[in-house]
Amino acid sequence: MIATRWDLSDRDGPPVMARLYRHLAAGASVGRALTLARRELVARRAPPRAWSAFELIGRADVAATLRPAVAPRSWRGLIAAALGVLGALAVVVGLRRRFATGG
Numbered sequence: 001m002i003a004t005r006w007d008l009s010d011r012d013g014p015p016v017m018a019r020l021y022r023h024l025a026a027g028a029s030v031g032r033a034l035t036l037a038r039r040e041l042v043a044r045r046a047p048p049r050a051w052s053a054f055e056l057i058g059r060a061d062v063a064a065t066l067r068p069a070v071a072p073r074s075w076r077g078l079i080a081a082a083l084g085v086l087g088a089l090a091v092v093v094g095l096r097r098r099f100a101t102g103g
Contacts, residue, residue, distance in 0.1 A: 002034065004053040010052045015041060020054075024063075031060025 004013075016037050018089070023033035034056055041051040 001057045001058055002030070005055055005057055006053050008049075008053055012053075015046065016051055016054055027063060029061050029063050030058075031056055038065075 019037035019040050023036045024030070028036065034054060038051045040056070087102050
């Protein structure tokens with residue numbers, strides 16, 4: 001788990017996390033990814049408040065398996081979603097007709 005020792009501004013947190021996730025995606029362990037992210041910010045002369053708040057709690061040698069936030073869509077999934085929408089629409093139209101005729 002990666003935590004911060006103090007509250008960060010919206011300006012200071014994202015640069016570290018973007019670099020961290022880039023290194024994780026490249027296969028680095030969590031500890032190595034955090035170290036590399038910090039070193040990049042130090043090399044860019046970022047102030048210490050921008051990188052020093054982050055702390056690793058747990059095993060540093062674990063490599064994270066990153067999955068895409070949104071799974072790629074398959075044709076089957078799209079067809080199933082379209083059929084679901086059409087089914088819901090048919091129910092709504094049927095109910096409207098039934099109540100419109102008073103039946």
